[in-house]
Amino acid sequence: MSVNTINQNKLRQSFNDFDEIWVFGYGSLIYKVDFPFIEKAPASIKGWQRRFWQGSHDHRGTPKQPGRVVTLIHSALDECSGMAYKVTQDVFEHLDYREKNGYLRYEIDIYFKGLKHDNIKNADYKKGLVYIAHEDNAAFLGYAPEHEIAQQIHCSSGPSGQNRDYVFQLAEALRALGDNDEHVVCIDRILKQLNQSV
Numbered sequence: 318m319s320v321n322t323i324n325q326n327k328l329r330q331s332f333n334d335f336d337e338i339w340v341f342g343y344g345s346l347i348y349k350v351d352f353p354f355i356e357k358a359p360a361s362i363k364g365w366q367r368r369f370w371q372g373s374h375d376h377r378g379t380p381k382q383p384g385r386v387v388t389l390i391h392s393a394l395d396e397c398s399g400m401a402y403k404v405t406q407d408v409f410e411h412l413d414y415r416e417k418n419g420y421l422r423y424e425i426d427i428y429f430k431g432l433k434h435d436n437i438k439n440a441d442y443k444k445g446l447v448y449i450a451h452e453d454n455a456a457f458l459g460y461a462p463e464h465e466i467a468q469q470i471h472c473s474s475g476p477s478g479q480n481r482d483y484v485f486q487l488a489e490a491l492r493a494l495g496d497n498d499e500h501v502v503c504i505d506r507i508l509k510q511l512n513q514s515v
């Protein structure tokens with residue numbers, strides 16, 4: 318089941334509340350940067366983990382054979398690494414379209430690696446935005462054992478290409494950031510084994 322969140326996202330934030338606008342990428346936004354940005358920096362968000370629990374009917378799968386892409390799941394003790402981009406407001410027209418299958422924009426605190434404490438606000442983070450597909454969206458697939466997730470990804474492709482390439486690119490981008498996300502590493506490894514056995 319695919320969904321379309323474009324109209325909901327248009328109503329979500331007043332950009333007037335932001336001195337500068339940062340968007341945090343934890344999935345394809347890390348390696349597929351098809352939007353203009355002013356500045357970028359490795360960063361993380363606290364209390365979330367990355368999981369291949371969202372169905373992809375429009376990019377890496379089809380309505381009949383959905384692929385799996387990442388979303389964020391609450392997990393109090395976890396921290397999710399990624400890349401933050403300083404952007405202008407008009408970028409969201411493109412990103413809302415690109416990520417329309419169930420993702421909504423949320424405000425979030427973005428922690429920048431190496432950012433010094435700002436003595437005025439006493440904070441080492443900046444307010445920003447992130448796209449999350451929650452479990453109440455119609456395209457949400459939810460938990461499955463990692464070998465089943467890998468099997469589904471192995472068999473899926475869509476208009477943006479093979480689902481497995483999404484995983485390989487994400488795993489490579491995370492390695493380059495020095496991140497060792499066990500869920501991504503495990504699915505990447507199983508997919509490479511599946512690839513060799515065909």
Ligand code: BEZ
Nearest residue numbers: 342343344345346416448
């Ligand atoms: C991201 O890379 O941050 C992202 C992942 C899924 C949907 C939208 C954005």
